[in-house]
Amino acid sequence: MLQRPIENEYPEYYQPYIKLVPNGEIVKILQENLLAVAKLFKGLSEEETNLRYAPGKWSVKEVLGHIIDTERIMTYRLLRVSRGDQTPLAGFNETDYVEAAQTDNLSMEAILEDFQATRNAAITLIKNTPAEAWANKGNANGMEITTRAIAYIIAGHEMHHRKIVEERYLKQ
DSSP, X not given: OOOOOOGGGSOGGGHHHHHHSOSSOHHHHHHHHHHHHHHHHHTOOHHHHTOOSSTTOOOHHHHHHHHHXXXXXXXXXXXXXXXXXXXXXXXXXXXXXXXXXXXXXXXXXXHHHHHHHXXXXXXXXXXXXXXXXXXXXXXXTTEEEEHHHHHHHHHHHHHHHHHHXXXXXXXX
């Protein structure tokens, strides 16, 4: 079983995400969360998917699009760090990505299909990462991070945003 990352393995701003991940096998958690995301978003009406809980906030579709973009970037980082690549990896501006993706123009079915493909790619990469690679350190956005921390960030980031959708968008 993959050990939880300790605080010196990632930038402090990722701590809230990592804390959301329950104890257990990370692959199983990612698989269970894939089903939870599909269940939550599949059951929404078109009106609900376009909902913004406040002016200037992302729509439900945009939140899921943001989860996908971030998961793709984090999975790429996990690949690079796990392979021992020491090339510094750039950060990204999440707001620019959400705007450029134009997710509101897509159907929820298409967005969910994209999420499922992205999550499954992360799961297979994590499953097949050699044990000795989990402690590898790399540099992302100017900060040191381990392969193990990235796996937990992937899980926790999605959990964080799913909780926001449930609490701020759907409980109005």
